[in-house]
Amino acid sequence: MAEIYDLIVIGTGSVGSSTGYYAAKRGLSVLEIDSATPPHTNGSHHGETRMIRHAYGEGSSYVPLVLRAQELWNELKRDTQVDIFHQTGVLNIAPKQSSFL
Structure with missing residues (x-):
C-alpha cells in the first residue's frame, strides 16, 4: 500500500530539515528525502563552524x-x-x- 504524506521535503540540509521538523511538530505527516544520510558533508553549508x-x-x-x-x-x-x-x-x-x- 502506498504511503500518503502531507509534505515531502527534497533535501535535508538546514532549510529542508527545519521545514520537515516544524511541519511534523504541527502534526503533518512528513517524508524527507536526501541523496545522503544526514548529517553529511555533501551540503552547501555543513560542519560545526556555523x-x-x-x-x-x-x-x-x-x-x-x-x-x-x-x-x-x-x-x-x-x-x-x-x-x-x-x-x-x-x-x-x-x-x-x-x-x-
Missing part, C-alpha cells in the same frame, strides 16, 4: 530574523536535549573607516 551573529552590517532588517533564529536554536536544544549550539564570543576587526564597525 555561527549566528546578532550584529549585521548589511542592514537592521536582519536583526529580528537572527534573534528569532537564536530562539529556535535554543528551543531545539531544549526539546532534543542535544548540545547542538555552543555560545562563544566574536571579535570583529576592520579599518577605522569601516561602516560595519
Whole structure:
C-alpha cells in the first residue's frame, strides 16, 4: 500500500530539515528525502563552524530574523536535549573607516 504524506521535503540540509521538523511538530505527516544520510558533508553549508551573529552590517532588517533564529536554536536544544549550539564570543576587526564597525 502506498504511503500518503502531507509534505515531502527534497533535501535535508538546514532549510529542508527545519521545514520537515516544524511541519511534523504541527502534526503533518512528513517524508524527507536526501541523496545522503544526514548529517553529511555533501551540503552547501555543513560542519560545526556555523555561527549566528546578532550584529549585521548589511542592514537592521536582519536583526529580528537572527534573534528569532537564536530562539529556535535554543528551543531545539531544549526539546532534543542535544548540545547542538555552543555560545562563544566574536571579535570583529576592520579599518577605522569601516561602516560595519
